[in-house]
Amino acid sequence: MNTYRLVFPLLFVLFFLNSFGVFSGIPYEVVMVRGKVEYSGQELKRGDRLELPDLDVAANMQSEIKNIEFGSSADVLHLLDMGRRKIVVVPAQAVRPGRDLMLATRGIKYIRSDFEFQRAFAPGESVIALLSEDTLICRGLQKYRFTGAEVLVASFEYQGQEFSNIIGRNDTLFLTRSNLFGIENEEGRRQINSFEVSNISLVWVNSESLEFAARQLDIKPFSLYFLDDMINYFVAVRYDGIGMDRDAIYNMLVPNFVTERQIQREYNLLTAEEARQWLFEKIDTALATQ
Numbered sequence: 001m002n003t004y005r006l007v008f009p010l011l012f013v014l015f016f017l018n019s020f021g022v023f024s025g026i027p028y029e030v031v032m033v034r035g036k037v038e039y040s041g042q043e044l045k046r047g048d049r050l051e052l053p054d055l056d057v058a059a060n061m062q063s064e065i066k067n068i069e070f071g072s073s074a075d076v077l078h079l080l081d082m083g084r085r086k087i088v089v090v091p092a093q094a095v096r097p098g099r100d101l102m103l104a105t106r107g108i109k110y111i112r113s114d115f116e117f118q119r120a121f122a123p124g125e126s127v128i129a130l131l132s133e134d135t136l137i138c139r140g141l142q143k144y145r146f147t148g149a150e151v152l153v154a155s156f157e158y159q160g161q162e163f164s165n166i167i168g169r170n171d172t173l174f175l176t177r178s179n180l181f182g183i184e185n186e187e188g189r190r191q192i193n194s195f196e197v198s199n200i201s202l203v204w205v206n207s208e209s210l211e212f213a214a215r216q217l218d219i220k221p222f223s224l225y226f227l228d229d230m231i232n233y234f235v236a237v238r239y240d241g242i243g244m245d246r247d248a249i250y251n252m253l254v255p256n257f258v259t260e261r262q263i264q265r266e267y268n269l270l271t272a273e274e275a276r277q278w279l280f281e282k283i284d285t286a287l288a289t290q
Contacts, residue, residue: 025051028079031239035075040067055088058251065094073198087244089237094256096127111136114143127223129257131266138171149208156200158192177226194229235286246283
């Protein structure tokens with residue numbers, strides 16, 4: 001009876017403390033910082049240790065991202081989950097939520113007005129996330145029309161250099177990885193990862209004179225990422241042979257950049273669970289190639 005009286009209050013105290021997260025902290029070690037990254041106002045450096053909620057839980061990841069400040073859009077934080085021996089990557093891009101380009105066109109592969117064109121490529125504080133490559137037919141454009149010798153060019157920054165590619169002719173947009181993010185270097189033409197590209201700008205160019213058109217686009221620079229590129233970016237991360245696992249990658253992608261609803265609509269899936277499994281399989285396939 002005396003034992004019961006001692007044990008019951010102790011169990012109650014443990015339950016009470018755990019409900020407030022006292023025992024929910026997991027040790028993480030900072031193994032790499034690219035750029036300047038602060039957590040709750042404290043600048044992080046390699047070797048720092050943090051007690052954080054389990055980042056395998058999507059809600060915890062969303063909450064903790066709000067406590068992280070990046071000095072620039074190219075900064076990245078790499079954490080080592082010390083108990084489970086896996087890497088968790090938090091890039092600056094995750095601070096800006098993803099937005100499906102097709103939301104602007106209600107799931108139809110057409111842009112039917114200047115308003116829809118402007119809305120599609122002006123995501124505000126968000127980034128544009130594409131699950132797959134797309135061709136968009138533009139109809140009824142006046143202000144943003146590009147026909148004849150006038151072509152639409154995407155300029156962007158990659159590793160401190162600026163590149164440009166033609167992505168539109170005769171009011172047709174070709175949003176493919178090779179069209180958008182193919183670059184020329186000493187080794188020839190190659191395709192780069194869209195997740196490492198910043199400040200995409202759209203401009204009109206006369207393809208005959210190679211001069212900028214007189215009209216100027218009033219669309220601010222934006223970011224556009226393909227899902228495959230995002231997955232490959234996270235899969236490629238390694239620290240002493242340790243990388244990100246499926247759950248860590250999934251929690252970084254959803255809902256930071258894509259949503260289950262977006263996957264459902266794109267691939268005609270009936271439930272959120274089907275969308276989740278679809279993305280899990282895609283991540284597993286990429287992990288298997290490493």
